[in-house]
Amino acid sequence: MALAKAELVEYLYKMVEAAQGKKQLKAMDLQKAVLKEHPDQDKNMIKMAIKELIDSGRCVYTYFGGSFIEIPHVEGAAKH
Amino acid sequence: MHKTPLLDQLESGPYPSFVKDLKRLAAKKPQVNDLLGQLERSYKEKITHWKHGGIVGVLGYGSGIIGRYSDLPDEFPGLEHFHTMRINHPSGWFYTTQAIREVCDIWDQYGSGILNMHGATGDLVLLGTTTDNLEPCFQALAHKGWDIGGSGSAMRSPSCCVGPARCEWAMFDTLEACYECTQHFQFDLHRPSFPYKYKLKFSGCPNDCVAAVARADQSHIGVWRDDIKIDQSAVKAYDGGELKPRGGATPYAKLDVKADVVDLCPTGCMSWDGKTLKIDNKNCNHCMHCINMMPQALKPGSERGVTILMGSHAPILEGAQMSWVIVPFMEVEPPFDNIKELTERIIEWWAENGKNRERVGELILRLGMRTFLEAVGLPPVPQSVIRPRANPFFYWKQEDFDAEAAGKKYYTTK
Structure with missing residues (x-):
């Protein structure tokens, strides 16, 4: 069954949180994981839920040879 | 100023040199002086001293900011952060001078002043600012009607x-x-x-x-x-030397229609008997060579x-x-x-x-x-x-x- 918007946002956040430090997730990885569990979930709603996570500052985009979605953390490259 | 004997050699040729531009800018922007110093060191050691990527960006966006850091921040403190901003260009790169002045003024205020017009994708590329300046710079640009372009795993600026x-x-x-x-x-x-x-x-x-x-x-x-449109009288004028090839954008005064056009057709779909030019349009692969050579005689179809x-x-x-x-x-x-x-x-x-x-x-x-x-x-x-x-x-x-x-x-x- 498809998740409501607020539930979807939390679902995505927990997925990113669980992967932090172990695996970097792309937006498409998140979408595929949601659709595997909730095949009737609207793809646009997933995009908007990711946007909400980013706009709220709970997640950020990072670039390490590709663009990923992660929990904000101290910038490793900025350290001396 | 850092000593740059290797970079100085790049100023000696007959062509404009980015080193000369950077030195001029370094007089008022210390980070550009550090940029010259680090580049000199890279030339000497044959290794880059840039670190690339990371987490930097402006709120809500995941594109358009490319994180750059020096791995020698103690030696070149101006390059501790030296991020790139890509700014989406207008279609066809048509600007008013006022628009370019506004971008330059904003970049002088928030960045190094180094501007590349344009990057390979087409964006204006603003080189060198700090993490703290990214958001205010973005806001200043946005208030003048500019937006950030694409980078990373995204749609790039068309x-x-x-x-x-x-x-x-x-x-x-x-x-x-x-x-x-x-x-x-x-x-x-x-x-x-x-x-x-x-x-x-x-x-x-x-x-x-x-x-x-x-x-x-x-x-x-x-x-x-459909078919290429042919003006046979104009073809004769090219052959007779009355019209210059390529609209005059060539050192050659007279066109040899057979040697310069027909014989160079990649599919061999043209013929010229000295009076009439014929094109087998079904076999034309639209390379534009003939049209470029005789723009007053040939035009694309409708x-x-x-x-x-x-x-x-x-x-x-x-x-x-x-x-x-x-x-x-x-x-x-x-x-x-x-x-x-x-x-x-x-x-x-x-x-x-x-x-x-x-x-x-x-x-x-x-x-x-x-x-x-x-x-x-x-x-x-x-x-x-x-x-x-x-x-x-x-x-x-x-x-x-x-x-x-x-x-x-x-x-x-x-």
Whole structure:
């Protein structure tokens, strides 16, 4: 069954949180994981839920040879 | 000032030197002095001292800011952060001087003052600012009507040639098509959600002034499908030396129609008997050579549209790949919904199947053109054949047998 918007946002956040430090997730990885569990979930709603996570500052985009979605953390490259 | 004996040699040639520009800027921007110092050291040690990527950006966006850090921040403190900002260019790179002054003033205030016009994708590239200055710089630019361009695994800023604004050969409105697609794909431009980068380019004619065929994941090249229009009297004028070839943009005063035009036709579809020029239009591959040489005698036909090609990219480390025709001719007009819909279908297939850092052209090679065409609902066409088949084996699908039983020559999606 498809998740409501607020539930979807939390679902995505927990997925990113669980992967932090172990695996970097792309937006498409998140979408595929949601659709595997909730095949009737609207793809646009997933995009908007990711946007909400980013706009709220709970997640950020990072670039390490590709663009990923992660929990904000101290910038490793900025350290001396 | 850092001593730069190796860089100084680059000022000695007859051509303009970026070293001279940077030295001038270094007088008022200490980070540019550090930039020269670090570059000198890299030249000496033959190794880069840049770290690339990371977490920096502006709120809400995942594209347009490229993190850069020096690995020698104690020695070159001005380069501790030296991020790049890509600014989305206007269609055809038409600016008012006021607009450029505004960008320069903002960049002088928040950045190093180094501006590259333009990057390979087409964006204005602002080189060198700190993490703290990113957001205020972005806000200042946004208040003047600018937006950040694409970077990372996202739609990149679409670009186009000057098109109908300045060129008689434009077969479609490249400027409007570029603008429409830039607006339509805003979400994907600012929020990376693709396997890798995706570039859209629009060239008004096969001269392909934005080199779409070699650089864009999806190229749109203006083309005609009826006959080239011939003014026989003008052809004679070229042959007699009354008209200069290439509209005068050549050192040669007189055109030899046979040697310079007919014999150089790549498909050999032209003939000239000294009085009449004939073109076998069915075998013309629209290279534009003859039209470029005799612009007053030959003109493209009236049925105009675009050819859509897929898959080119020019990576630094691996081999480059040229584009591949997928739609030989498509009629287009604003708001270019058919281009947008096809692009969305292609991106959906690529996003679903592509690996991390796999361009769409590489995915087509990996899974096959047949799989691609079926997935995006395009019929196979002879123009899609880029080379003779080398593999003797062919996997027939049930649809092929069904099509044959129904009296069709081959299975198509339409």
